[in-house]
Amino acid sequence: MFSWFGIAISMCCQKCRIQRCNAEYVASFSPSGGLQEEVLPDVDYCIALRAYSLCTRRTAHGCRGDLVYHSAVFRIKELFAQHNCSSDGPTSSAKAPSTSKPPVVDVCNYESRVLALGPAAQQKKYGHCGLFGDPHLRTFRDEFQTCRVEGAWPLIHNRYLSVQVTNVPVVEGSSATATNKITVIFKSYHDCTEQKVYQATTEDLPSAFQDGTRSGGKGESLWIVEGSGGLGTSIIVRQVGRYLTFAIRMPEDLAEENGGLQLCLHGCPRSEVIKAHVLNRQVASSSNSPFFSFFLYFIIPAIKCLVGT
Structure with missing residues (x-):
């Protein structure tokens, strides 16, 4: 089982950007600056999911052997099926962002809390x-x-x-x-x-x-x-x-x-x-x-x- 650990590092010079994909996906559920009560309709959810999938494909070359990346890819497939989303279609919404309400942070989501703290906090290790x-x-x-x-x-x-x-x-x-x-x-x-x-x-x-x-x-x-x-x-x-x-x-x-x-x-x-x-x-x-x-x-x-x- 652990023979997999012996694989040599072949892509160490190309950075895996799966964390950025994850952050963008979480942010896509906050079109009004992080409003917890604002739920995306199914159509917009599929758009966000396709954008997430596209981001993972673009960083695939640098994420070879990274289980964080493979975990995300596996979950994306599950969500496509769960929400009956097609892999074909737009990956961005034409809606203009609203600024009428202040952001509300989801305390049950660590990544949401980090995003709300700004760029400096997002560098946490x-x-x-x-x-x-x-x-x-x-x-x-x-x-x-x-x-x-x-x-x-x-x-x-x-x-x-x-x-x-x-x-x-x-x-x-x-x-x-x-x-x-x-x-x-x-x-x-x-x-x-x-x-x-x-x-x-x-x-x-x-x-x-x-x-x-x-x-x-x-x-x-x-x-x-x-x-x-x-x-x-x-x-x-x-x-x-x-x-x-x-x-x-x-x-x-x-x-x-x-x-x-x-x-x-x-x-x-x-x-x-x-x-x-x-x-x-x-x-x-x-x-x-x-x-x-x-x-x-x-x-x-x-x-x-x-x-x-």
Whole structure:
């Protein structure tokens, strides 16, 4: 399964502009400067969707191997079918923008909030965290560690979600451990999301929350899909052989809100570290390498949980 990580970087010199496409798509739903209550009719929605699709096609060459890009393409196809939109037709509206009302920010959409803050805020960086193998940890601060961390440990704990992993020895008497249980608690946030618990073990990788539902909250604020398509906050849980892997990508300002023991934020305690080094941040943020693009993007507090083997 992870042989894909060995693909060489071939397009590192051409920038993937999928984030710009995503931002333009979100902005297209705010023809009056971000009015939350102003809903686009079906015809205008199809126009916005075609423009989104066109933008992804134009940046396709620079997004090879980028799961953020492939996730968007997959979701666009779903939305075309869901709203009965044709791929042929105009990609822009002739309507003049209205300026009669002040903008209203959608608190359930992180990207909408960032757009409302202006160009400077739109340059905010995303942090990546992943735990895999025996176990290898990449922190939000681009530290790469191999740790013991046997037993239950917190990966993330903030006002949006908490993630705890349980690691067991790979071989009796060895310091190497691997993950056999992952518990994710999605916390209630305003009217956007309901509190939900997702738990995966090596015996059971469910496609639903513990209460049997696959979504919770306003609109598409929180939902589970099998595969790697769609937009929103993405957490990836996969089973590899007898063990589990975890990956997440989130805005740095949200990832660093809380202190305390969080492996994704501060790394492993020194007594648990076997080996560590710091990644080159510039390379990590700009690379289209599958290793880095494995950690999908998302919009807090809209959360998407991806599960699969």
